[in-house]
Amino acid sequence: MGWFTTKIKGLPEVATKCPACEEVVFNKDLVKNLYVCSHCGKHLRMPTAMRVEALCDENSFEEFGSGILPSDPLSFSDSRPYAERVEKAQEKTQSEEAILTGVGSIQGNKVVLGFFDFAFMGGSMGSVVGEKIARAARKSQELHLPLIIFSASGGARMHEGILSLMQMVKTGQAIAQLSKSHIPFVSVLCDPTTGGVTASFAMLGDIIIAEPKALIGFAGPRVIEQTIHETLPEGFQTSEFLLEKGVIDMIVPRQDMRETLAKILSFFKGKDGSYHGIH
Amino acid sequence: MESIEPLGFESKIYELESKIKELEKLSDGDTLDLSEEIRKLESKLEELRAQTYQNISAWEITQIARHPQRPYTLDYIKAIFDDFVEMHGGRQFEDDHAIVGGMARLNGEPVVVIGHEKGRGTEEKIFRNFGMPHPEGYRKALRLMQFANKFYRPLVLFIDTPGAYPGKGAEERGQGEAIARNIFEMSFLKCPIIAIVIGEGGSGGAVALGVGDRVLMLENSIYSVISPEGCASILWKDVSKSDLAAKALKLTSKDLLDLKVVDQVIGEPIGGAHRDPEATFESVKSAIEKNLKEVMKVDPEERVAERFAKYSRMGVFVEEA
Numbered sequence: 001m002g003w004f005t006t007k008i009k010g011l012p013e014v015a016t017k018c019p020a021c022e023e024v025v026f027n028k029d030l031v032k033n034l035y036v037c038s039h040c041g042k043h044l045r046m047p048t049a050m051r052v053e054a055l056c057d058e059n060s061f062e063e064f065g066s067g068i069l070p071s072d073p074l075s076f077s078d079s080r081p082y083a084e085r086v087e088k089a090q091e092k093t094q095s096e097e098a099i100l101t102g103v104g105s106i107q108g109n110k111v112v113l114g115f116f117d118f119a120f121m122g123g124s125m126g127s128v129v130g131e132k133i134a135r136a137a138r139k140s141q142e143l144h145l146p147l148i149i150f151s152a153s154g155g156a157r158m159h160e161g162i163l164s165l166m167q168m169v170k171t172g173q174a175i176a177q178l179s180k181s182h183i184p185f186v187s188v189l190c191d192p193t194t195g196g197v198t199a200s201f202a203m204l205g206d207i208i209i210a211e212p213k214a215l216i217g218f219a220g221p222r223v224i225e226q227t228i229h230e231t232l233p234e235g236f237q238t239s240e241f242l243l244e245k246g247v248i249d250m251i252v253p254r255q256d257m258r259e260t261l262a263k264i265l266s267f268f269k270g271k272d273g274s275y276h277g278i279h
Numbered sequence: 280m281e282s283i284e285p286l287g288f289e290s291k292i293y294e295l296e297s298k299i300k301e302l303e304k305l306s307d308g309d310t311l312d313l314s315e316e317i318r319k320l321e322s323k324l325e326e327l328r329a330q331t332y333q334n335i336s337a338w339e340i341t342q343i344a345r346h347p348q349r350p351y352t353l354d355y356i357k358a359i360f361d362d363f364v365e366m367h368g369g370r371q372f373e374d375d376h377a378i379v380g381g382m383a384r385l386n387g388e389p390v391v392v393i394g395h396e397k398g399r400g401t402e403e404k405i406f407r408n409f410g411m412p413h414p415e416g417y418r419k420a421l422r423l424m425q426f427a428n429k430f431y432r433p434l435v436l437f438i439d440t441p442g443a444y445p446g447k448g449a450e451e452r453g454q455g456e457a458i459a460r461n462i463f464e465m466s467f468l469k470c471p472i473i474a475i476v477i478g479e480g481g482s483g484g485a486v487a488l489g490v491g492d493r494v495l496m497l498e499n500s501i502y503s504v505i506s507p508e509g510c511a512s513i514l515w516k517d518v519s520k521s522d523l524a525a526k527a528l529k530l531t532s533k534d535l536l537d538l539k540v541v542d543q544v545i546g547e548p549i550g551g552a553h554r555d556p557e558a559t560f561e562s563v564k565s566a567i568e569k570n571l572k573e574v575m576k577v578d579p580e581e582r583v584a585e586r587f588a589k590y591s592r593m594g595v596f597v598e599e600a
Contacts, residue, residue: 068596168483172459203453218443219450247456
């Protein structure tokens with residue numbers, strides 16, 4: 001990981017202040033620690049490329065679904081045109097869209113993977129994200145491999161209006177199709193996962209995992225506070241809160257993610273090592 | 280019916296209407312003939328109506344969609360169906376009054392009807408939580424959908440909600456999961472599903488009742504990923520820009536038909552459904568009959584496949600060769 005030691009994209013020079021405990025952490029330590037603050041354990045938002053590297057066996061990840069690019073079906077413009085926002089986001093993240101999909105191995109277990117990039121317009125789900133998730137589900141079915149999606153998203157992308165809303169159906173039905181074929185879907189919720197992503201595929205995992213202290217909910221905390229006219233208690237809508245309420249299955253720290261996923265994946269395998277033995 | 284509350288942009292029309300009515304009253308006897316005057320005003324009214332409603336903005340349509348006198352789900356159920364038997368039991372946390380549903384008959388044929396209910400008048404609005412369901416509401420709806428599926432009854436869904444309720448209990452009980460689960464289950468229901476947006480199609484809270492073989496929309500209803508106010512306050516940082524947001528979001532029935540998200544727009548009386556509810560009920564009823572007849576002709580497996588294919592096509596993107 002030599003190229004990370006000096007200037008890291010999206011991080012200030014040399015050191016970073018933890019947004020939770022405000023302690024200063026050296027970038028090289030932060031990277032080594034998978035973007036987890038060594039002082040308070042806060043799981044910072046992690047660049048997609050690093051997540052792939054931390055999770056997949058070396059050189060095992062192969063992207064599919066590249067070249068599916070956002071258009072501007074509504075000719076949407078607020079203070080700036082949507083098309084311009086997309087360009088900016090692409091420049092900033094060096095990604096085509098808010099999700100990366102591919103096939104990779106986790107400790108020898110081949111899987112289909114999706115990774116949201118929150119840095120790309122808040123990880124919002126528009127037509128491209130919906131399509132890539134639907135194709136990832138299809139790929140899972142074709143290859144008879146489990147699907148794992150790491151979500152980090154503010155929800156549906158407003159700039160594509162109703163078409164974004166319809167991606168909830170598109171992704172939800174894609175998971176339903178997978179489910180009919182007895183192919184496991186593991187949903188990993190990272191900070192933050194809200195809105196139309198929470199209200200579609202992300203809550204449809206056969207197993208739902210969350211990273212520690214992630215903000216996970218349908219409505220954002222500000223909207224709730226404005227609606228009920230009271231301040232929400234500390235820790236409301238965190239992973240820990242949702243575990244307590246029975247909404248998610250487990251909380252897995254980033255350092256243990258790879259091993260835990262490998263363990264989970266092996267559960268679904270038949271004696272011949274394939275996922276065909278499930279039924 | 281009680282008098283209709285005009286919306287801001289309609290005030291001139293209503294003024295003129297009441298003036299005409301007054302003149303008609305005066306003109307009743309033989310002594311005073313104002314028919315010439317009335318005719319003039321009527322043609323002026325015609326012009327004014329055309330001006331107002333033909334160039335109606337998305338924001339004005341939003342106001343019609345939310346008009347407090349607009350017919351709600353229970354009004355449609357009462358007018359269109361017979362023998363409605365409401366089923367309250369979602370077998371969950373509690374009965375959610377923001378969603379109503381049950382067995383009913385359409386021209387004698389048994390169907391299952393479900394819809395959001397906003398409630399009329401302050402007291403009922405509070406009782407109905409303004410048509411904003413909690414998770415148990417969606418789970419009640421799901422139970423009724425599965426009930427319809429089990430007994431091979433068509434499903435008719437009425438959509439009219441500002442959105443799923445953003446509250447504490449809703450989050451604790453898994454609002455996101457409840458909506459997601461409905462989408463998941465609806466995509467493989469074998470019974471025919473007709474969904475009709477009758478007022479507000481508020482985001483995920485609407486989609487949870489909105490996966491259908493046919494999705495219809497009343498002319499002056501809206502269907503959107505976010506409310507114009509929500510969008511304006513996030514993207515414009517100014518809620519007074521809601522009119523701009525409404526336009527940008529492309530949330531009208533015409534927009535949605537163009538975007539192929541809905542299959543049919545049901546026309547409304549000029550000025551909106553509340554100006555002539557009976558005529559609206561008639562139009563909605565015949566739209567349900569027509570669409571139901573068509574989708575019932577299709578073999579159930581095929582119907583599910585077509586539904587899946589329809590939603591698979593939704594979305595616009597560029598694909599590099």
